[in-house]
Amino acid sequence: MNEDAKDTDRDGLKPRKAYWPGDPEQNLTEPELDHVLEYFGAPKAAKDPELLSSLKVQFQVFMVMVLDEGFREEEGVLQKAPKPSTIIEREMKQVEKACAKLDAQLAGLDPMTRSWLDQHLNELGVSGDNNERVGLRHLEKQIQWPIETLIFAAHSAEGLATSGPNNMALRIMVERLADCWEIYHGKPPTNDKGRDRQDDPFLELCRKMASIADAKIKAKGVRLGSLNLSGIVGNVIEKRHSQPKE
Secondary structure, three states, rough: OOOOOOOOHHHHHOOOOOOOOOOOOOOOOOOHHHHHHOOOOOHHHHHOOHHHHHHHHHHHHHHHHHHHEEEEEEEEEEEEEEOOHHHHHHHHHHHHHHHHHHHHHHHHOHHHHHHHHHHHHHOOOOOOOOOOOHHHHHHHHHHHHHHHHHHHHHOOOOOOOOOOOOOOHHHHHHHHHHHHHHHOOOOOOOOOOOOOOOHHHHHHHHHHHHHHHHHHHHOOOOOOOOOOOOHHHHHHHHHHHHHHOO
């Protein structure tokens, strides 16, 4: 995966919305929270106020990220959306074409059209910052820098889009749950895949959080997608264990 694209998809999910403690669409119910706490493997987890608060917040953030990343509302109905990096690359291409077209259109104006525009601007009394009369040449100079800047930005967006599903919201959720796990247990989660264990509590914790979110957005007529998460969880855990301790 293009690292710039990954950063773009992550940056696009920085919280921009308020979280409402009483909104059932954004929050874990008490039974849901109790079920999530079971995966931490100790009765005292249910009484840990910091863990309780953190899990509630992480779920709220996750719900907002899921909808921001994967869906857009059109005429009151949620529609599946491409990844943020895909949207950015596609729309910046359109901006580049529009800017280049405007630049070429102005440069290719017939002298009669240029003369008419100058006269029309004069009749309208269009003036600049110092109240001087503004003609077409002055306008062209004013818009040249914004046009060139937008075209340059569009070039920087080339190659951002990558194939594959929208998984950044899920990945961030797994990373933050790993933080909760490490704070509570005093060590990062491990991946028990391939160790002859039928259960993998951290993986099941992540799947449970995702399935609760999926059930809530299902009421809006959309779905989260794959709830397997073994690949994402394994990658997050591997990366966490490979990082040097500070």
